[in-house]
Amino acid sequence: MLNRIFGQKPQEEPKKDAVAAQERAEGDSVSEQGAVPLKNSLSRTRQIFSRLGDAFRQNEITDTLWDELEESLLRADVGPGTTTWLLERLQKRAAEERMKSGAQVQRALREELVKLLGKPSGLRIATDSPLxxxxxxxxxxxxxxxxxxxxxxxxxxxxxxxxxxxxxxxxxxxxxxxxxxxxxxxxxxxxxxxxxxxxxxxxxxxxxxxxxxxxxxxxxxxxxxxxxxxxxxxxxxxxxxxxxxxxxxxxxxxxxxxxxxxxxxxxxxxxxxxxxxxxxxxxxxxxxxxxxxxxxxxxxxxxxxxxxxxx
CATH class of the missing domain: 3.40.50.300 (P-loop containing nucleotide triphosphate hydrolases)
Incomplete structure (x- = not known):
């Protein structure tokens, strides 16, 4: 999901053999055909985050980067509370980890957003009941x-x-x-x-x-x-x-x-x-x-x- 929001193509897994490739093509729950509509559905949000590209490509971390990041998060409706928490968390990490570039902040942002989403959770199917x-x-x-x-x-x-x-x-x-x-x-x-x-x-x-x-x-x-x-x-x-x-x-x-x-x-x-x-x-x-x-x-x-x- 984050790859699609940030407008970046996910890294493809190496193909082990023809059989594995065929199994992925036939059985993957997120097939290429099904992923296209999902990717398109996130296009408007992706446009907001993609505007951060220039700021993240800077060789230094400036106040402008933090301002643009805050504006993008709020425009994407992350919400004021979550946005404030993310900015404080990223600024703390930037100081502790001695980050020097926008690219490092971008990686940290992705890591924090992944943590917010939590681990994937499928539907709970009863094991002690037939229904x-x-x-x-x-x-x-x-x-x-x-x-x-x-x-x-x-x-x-x-x-x-x-x-x-x-x-x-x-x-x-x-x-x-x-x-x-x-x-x-x-x-x-x-x-x-x-x-x-x-x-x-x-x-x-x-x-x-x-x-x-x-x-x-x-x-x-x-x-x-x-x-x-x-x-x-x-x-x-x-x-x-x-x-x-x-x-x-x-x-x-x-x-x-x-x-x-x-x-x-x-x-x-x-x-x-x-x-x-x-x-x-x-x-x-x-x-x-x-x-x-x-x-x-x-x-x-x-x-x-x-x-x-x-x-």
């Missing part, structure tokens, strides 16, 4: 339902038997929208009429998934603001229903965040994390913003892994 439940939450318009379809598609290709639960009974079109995506992906969906109890939908879905031998259930929920008390209480109820019938469930509680809303989405996510807890973040719509640095603010502030980024 893994993934609960997906977020505000209206964040890309939640589309993300669920992408997750279902990915997990199906990985050999899992996936079922969807349409627990967004608050918005009339939500059930139909999820059914359309389920049909495209080729997975079953459990639903009831609009206005039904979401907890009942989740209960029916758990029973259906168990009966049909599905090993993963992805639960769609109503888009909600963190300030809507009734909807937040409803989410807690759904969580309790899952915990009652699935040991240690939900195994993933993912929040989908719209990258175009930047720091506002971060404020919302803080309250979700405080009320029900989170296991991971999905950042959507990165192709629609120059604020890809928002990902670093998320990792720094929420202290949960970013599971996926997408368009």
């Amino acid at each position: 893994t439940v993934i609960l997906v939450i977020g505000v209206n318009g964040s890309g939640k339902t589309t993300t669920i379809a992408k997750l279902a598609y990915r997990l199906t290709r990985e050999g899992h038997s996936v079922m969807l639960a349409a627990a967004d009974t608050f918005r009339a079109a939500a059930i139909d929208q999820l059914k359309v995506w389920a049909d495209r992906v080729g997975v079953p969906v459990i639903s009831q009429n609009p206005g039904s109890d979401p907890g009942a939908v989740v209960y029916d879905a758990i029973q259906a998934a168990t009966t049909r031998g599905c090993d993963i259930l992805i639960v769609d929920t109503a888009g909600r603001l963190q300030t809507k008390y009734n909807l937040m209480e409803e989410l807690k109820k759904i969580n309790k229903v899952i915990q009652k019938f699935v040991p240690k469930g939900p195994h993933e509680l993912l929040i989908v965040m719209d990258a175009t809303t930047g720091q506002n989405a971060l404020l919302q996510a803080r309250q979700f994390a405080a009320d029900i807890g989170l296991t991971g973040v999905v950042i959507a719509k990165l192709d629609s913003t120059a604020k890809g640095g928002f990902a670093f603010a998320v990792a720094d502030d929420l202290d949960v892994p970013i599971k996926f980024i997408g368009t």
Whole structure:
């Protein structure tokens, strides 16, 4: 991800033999074909960071470099708190390590950003239960339902038997929208009429998934603001229903965040994390913003892994 943000081509691994090359071409989860859209989606953010090129090529570290770095981080929506921490950390390292060039600062910046993102973290699949439940939450318009379809598609290709639960009974079109995506992906969906109890939908879905031998259930929920008390209480109820019938469930509680809303989405996510807890973040719509640095603010502030980024 950092290579794409800074506009630099990742170093290719040496080819050991023809068989290994073929395996990478056929089986790599980040294939060249799939990486192109992702690279393009980060183009706006990359333009902001690429403007630092001249400053980083200087043979000395000047106040101008620090000013330009601060401006670029803020424009990329890294956030004031994380930006201040990064600058203080880099200035401290520059003094302690006796850095003399912009290139050394650039390397240190990349190292600190990698640390902020943390180690890659995939989806948690249950080992002590035949059914893994993934609960997906977020505000209206964040890309939640589309993300669920992408997750279902990915997990199906990985050999899992996936079922969807349409627990967004608050918005009339939500059930139909999820059914359309389920049909495209080729997975079953459990639903009831609009206005039904979401907890009942989740209960029916758990029973259906168990009966049909599905090993993963992805639960769609109503888009909600963190300030809507009734909807937040409803989410807690759904969580309790899952915990009652699935040991240690939900195994993933993912929040989908719209990258175009930047720091506002971060404020919302803080309250979700405080009320029900989170296991991971999905950042959507990165192709629609120059604020890809928002990902670093998320990792720094929420202290949960970013599971996926997408368009």
